[in-house]
Amino acid sequence: MKVSQLLLAMLVSCAALSASAQTIIKFSHVVAADTPKGKASEFFAKKAAELTKGKVKVEVYANSALYKDKEEIEALQIGAVQMLAPSLAKFGPLGVKEFEAFDLPFIFDNTADLHKITQGAVGASLLAKLEPKGIKGLAYWDNGFKSFSANTPLKNVADFKGKKFRIQSSKVLEEEIRSVGGIAQVMAFSEVYQALQTGVVDGTENPISNFYTQKMHEVQKHLSLTNHGYLGYAVIVNKKFWDGLPADVRGQLEQAMKEATVYANKIAQEENDNALAGVKKSGKTIVYQPTPEERLALKKAMVSVHTKMADRVGKETLQTIYKETGFDPAKL
Numbered sequence: 001m002k003v004s005q006l007l008l009a010m011l012v013s014c015a016a017l018s019a020s021a022q023t024i025i026k027f028s029h030v031v032a033a034d035t036p037k038g039k040a041s042e043f044f045a046k047k048a049a050e051l052t053k054g055k056v057k058v059e060v061y062a063n064s065a066l067y068k069d070k071e072e073i074e075a076l077q078i079g080a081v082q083m084l085a086p087s088l089a090k091f092g093p094l095g096v097k098e099f100e101a102f103d104l105p106f107i108f109d110n111t112a113d114l115h116k117i118t119q120g121a122v123g124a125s126l127l128a129k130l131e132p133k134g135i136k137g138l139a140y141w142d143n144g145f146k147s148f149s150a151n152t153p154l155k156n157v158a159d160f161k162g163k164k165f166r167i168q169s170s171k172v173l174e175e176e177i178r179s180v181g182g183i184a185q186v187m188a189f190s191e192v193y194q195a196l197q198t199g200v201v202d203g204t205e206n207p208i209s210n211f212y213t214q215k216m217h218e219v220q221k222h223l224s225l226t227n228h229g230y231l232g233y234a235v236i237v238n239k240k241f242w243d244g245l246p247a248d249v250r251g252q253l254e255q256a257m258k259e260a261t262v263y264a265n266k267i268a269q270e271e272n273d274n275a276l277a278g279v280k281k282s283g284k285t286i287v288y289q290p291t292p293e294e295r296l297a298l299k300k301a302m303v304s305v306h307t308k309m310a311d312r313v314g315k316e317t318l319q320t321i322y323k324e325t326g327f328d329p330a331k332l
């Protein structure tokens with residue numbers, strides 16, 4: 001074969017290869033598939049395949065199948081996975097402490113107030129702070145408001161005293177537990193069920209969708225619907241990978257993400273409501289609805305966390321959030 005023929009053959013096979021090459025996006029997360037995040041990531045995978053006409057395949061790995069909490073972000077940074085949706089608390093240990101503002105107890109009264117932040121300028125500026133870490137933030141996805149559980153009733157502030165609660169790695173959450181006299185224990189999400197079962201910790205906090213799908217109701221006798229803090233996610237990608245995608249494909253994926261975000265935020269409350277119904281139906285956990293007075297007492301005890309943590313999360317971020325939502329800790 002002549003050199004020119006050989007070159008031509010090589011060119012043809014290269015073109016064929018690149019035309020058929022499929023981009024794989026590994027999307028890893030730590031919760032069950034039937035949660036707001038689990039369902040939204042599957043929705044994104046489907047949309048991505050549809051809009052890119054199969055050029056991109058999103059593989060979703062649920063339930064810490066690939067990585068546990070701490071390892072997840074490191075894996076993304078080195079490109080072992082391309083996409084994640086860690087809870088916002090997970091960005092504190094990465095050094096972007098402003099994200100821990102979302103962990104402040106009672107900072108958001110409702111989802112509308114929260115969306116003023118996640119869907120506004122503050123949310124965008126926080127995502128931009130991830131870029132020097134090699135991470136591009138694409139969207140915020142809701143889960144919901146957290147409740148506390150334990151094997152003993154949690155009605156009054158005094159009920160938290162001396163109890164050990166599993167938390168995510170967050171200085172703000174540590175302070176939250178301390179503010180009511182509890183002991184905070186940082187632990188990966190995948191280890192919580194066993195820790196509750198064996199009594200390594202007495203209780204925990206999470207939205208009910210996480211509580212129920214991890215079967216924590218099997219090992220916790222009491223659930224108190226405190227709604228004391230928010231838990232949601234930032235969908236992130238490896239920035240180098242994302243920037244290296246052909247512009248048209250990236251645009252299609254952005255569209256898929258836009259639709260997945262609408263879907264995620266639409267189903268979140270419903271998923272939590274269904275999970276609560278599941279917990280009640282199981283008959284294994286006594287669900288308690290605190291009275292407005294009991295909830296206010298918890299709020300008053302926990303609001304000290306805002307002042308203590310203001311320097312850590314950044315006074316400016318905090319003031320902007322207060323201004324947007326109308327929350328004033330001094331008024332309690």
Ligand code: LMR
Nearest residue numbers: 030031087168189206210
């Ligand atoms: C937790 O660790 O409790 C949560 O971050 C789990 C999750 O991703 O919802």
